[in-house]
Amino acid sequence: MPDEIFEPHWEKDGAKLFSGFDPSAIKTPAYVVDLGILESNLKILADVKKRTGAKILLALKGFAVFSTFPLIRKYLDGVCASSVNEARLGKEKFGKAVHSFAPAYSNEDIAGHLKYSDHVIFNSFSQLGRHKSVVQKSKRKIEIGVRINPEAKGADTDLYNPCAPCSRMGVTIKEFQPDKLDGVDGLHFHALCEQGAEDLANVLKRVEKNFGPHIPKMKWVNFGGGHHITRSDYNVDLLCKLITDFREKYGVDVILEPGEAVALNAGVLVASVLDIVKNDTDIAILDTSAEAHMPDVLAMPYRPTITGAEKPGIKKYTYRLGGVTCLSGDVIGDYSFDSPLRVGDKLVFANMAVYTMVKNTTFNGIRLPDIILRDKDGKLKVVKEFGYEDFERRLS
Template structure:
C-alpha cells in the first residue's frame, strides 16, 4: 500500500518507511560483503524519529558541529565521528565528550587541540582531512576540491612529520557520484598518501556516494573497499547523508491559488527558498508524483512557493488533469538536505514531519508553530 496523501495535513515531509528500509538493506549488504563501516552524515539527514530503524544497520553518525554531535549521542545513542572545518576552543571539551573519532581540517588545529585529546576520559581516534585535489563535482558550491578550497589539507601543505597521534585519514570530495569516481579519486589519494596509509588504522572515504541510487555500481564499491583494506590493513568508513534518505520520502503540499501571467501558476503552501533550498542553490528540480516535465501532459503549470521572494519557484511541470485549489502536490525525494536546512523565512511555517508505514499508515511525529519561529528571534 503506498502513501495515501489524503491523510496528510500540509505542508508535511513524509518518510516512507519501506523505502528507507530498502536503502538500509543496501548498506547492510555492502557492510556484510566488505566489513566496512557506514555511518550516517547528520548534516544531510537528521530525522531522529527513524534513528531506531537506522541504528539496526549503521553503527553511528558523523557530526559537523556541537549540536549535531549532541544529537547523534543523545538520539542515536553512540559517540559520533566528528569533522568540522574548525573547532572552537570553548566547545572542545564538549565535542570530545560526544566523539569517538575527531578529524582535523588542518595541522594547525591538530596542534592546538592534541594535548587536550590526550586528557580525554575515553579513547578518541584522531584523523586529518586531506584534500585530494581531484574532484568530479560540477557545481562549485558543492565541490570541496575547487581552487582555494578551505576543506582538507592540500597536498603541498601536508606535514608528514606531524602525524604522531594521528591514526586515520579522511577525504570527502564526492557529491552524488558513482563508485567509478571513488576509484579515480583513490588513485590520486594513493599516489600522494600511499606510504601514510600504511601507517594508519583507518581511512574515511567521506560522503557523496550515491550507494542507494538504482544505477550505482555496488560491486565496484565493494571491490575498492576490500582492496584498500587488504593493501593498507586499515578499517574503511563511508559517511553518506543523501544516500540514506535517497528517494525515501516526499514533501506534500496543497495548492492555495492558481493565477495566470502568460502561463498558469500554482501557489503552494511550501517554499523552495525556505523548505528545499537546494532547488535554488544547486539548482535542482524535484519530480512530482503523478506529474511530469512541462511538455509531458496537457496541463502545464509553474509551481511556486508562498514567500514574497520573486524567485521562490519550484519549477515548470505538467499534469494529466487541470489543478484545482486544495489539490495535494507530492514532491519526490524530499528527505535529505531539506528538514536539516529549512528556515522560517517570511515567517512561513515549517512543514510537519511524519512517517508512513504500509502497515500502520500515517504517524505525524512533529508539528511546528509560532513558538518555533519566535524562539529564533529576539
C-alpha cells in the same frame, strides 16, 4: 527558469517507490518519511558492510529525523557530525559511534566534542596542533584524524565540490606535514556529491598517488560521503571491490559516511495549491517554498519529481509552481499535469527526506512542514508538528 536545469537521473525511482501513497488526508505542508524505503536502503548499506568489513555512518547533516534512529541503528555503526549540536544528537538519540569533522573548532567546540565525539577530525595541521593535547588528555578515548584534500575531479557544481580550486576543505599534498602525524589515527577525505563508485575509483587513485606512503601508518581511512550507493544504477560490486582492495593493500579500516544514500527517495514533501494566477503562463502558488523547505532546488538548481506530473508541455496543462514567500525567485519549476490544478489539490514532491528538514528556515515566518512517518502498512504517524513557537524561539 534557467534553460540548463539539473534533472536528477534517478528521479523516476522516487516517483515509483512512493506509489500507492494517498496524500489526501495529510495536513500540509508535511514531509512523509517511508520506513519501508528507508529500511530497504539500510539493507543495501548493511550488505556493503558485510561484504567489505567497512563501517558505515549516517551523516546527520543530510538526514537527522531522530524518530527513525531506532531503525537506522540496527544497520549502521553510528553517525558523522559537523558540529557539537549534531554530535550531541548522535550521542543522545543514536547512541553508537560519533565521528566529527568541522573546517575549524573553537576551544568551546572541542570541550563539547570531548563529551560527545569518538573521532575528532581536523581540517589543518594548525588546528591539529592547537587542540591535539586536549583531545589526547580526554578521559574518554577519542581518536584523531586529519582531513586530506585529494584534489580529484569532484562534483560538477563548485558549491558542492570540496576539491574545487582554492577549496578550504582538507590539507592538499603541498601543505601536508608528515612530521606532524604523531598521535594521528586516521585520514579522512570527502570529495564526492551524488556520485558513483567509478568516481570513487578516480578519487582513490589521487589519494593513493598523493598520500599513499602515509596510509599504512594509520588505523583507518574515512572515505567521506557523496556515495550514491542506494541509487538503482549504482555499482555496488565495484564499491565493495575498492574497499576490500584498499583494506588489504594498506591494512586499515575503511569508514563511509553517506547522508543522502541513507534516506534517498525515502521521503516526500506534500503541499497544497493555495491559488492559481496568470502572467503569460499559468502559475500555482503552493503552501510550501523552495527557499524555505527545499533549498537545494534553488542552490543546485534542480527540478524535483512530482508524482503524476511531467516536464512542461508534455501533459496537457502546464503550470509554474511558486512558493508562498516574498522571494520572487521562490519557484520550484514548470510542470505539466493531465488535468487543470485547482485550489486545494495536493502535490507530492519526491526525494525530499535529505537536505531539507536539516536545512529549513522560517523565512517570512512561514510554517515549517510537519514530519510524518509512514510504516510498512502505509499507516501514518505525525511525529512533529511545528507552529508559531518554533518561529518565535529563534528570534528575540
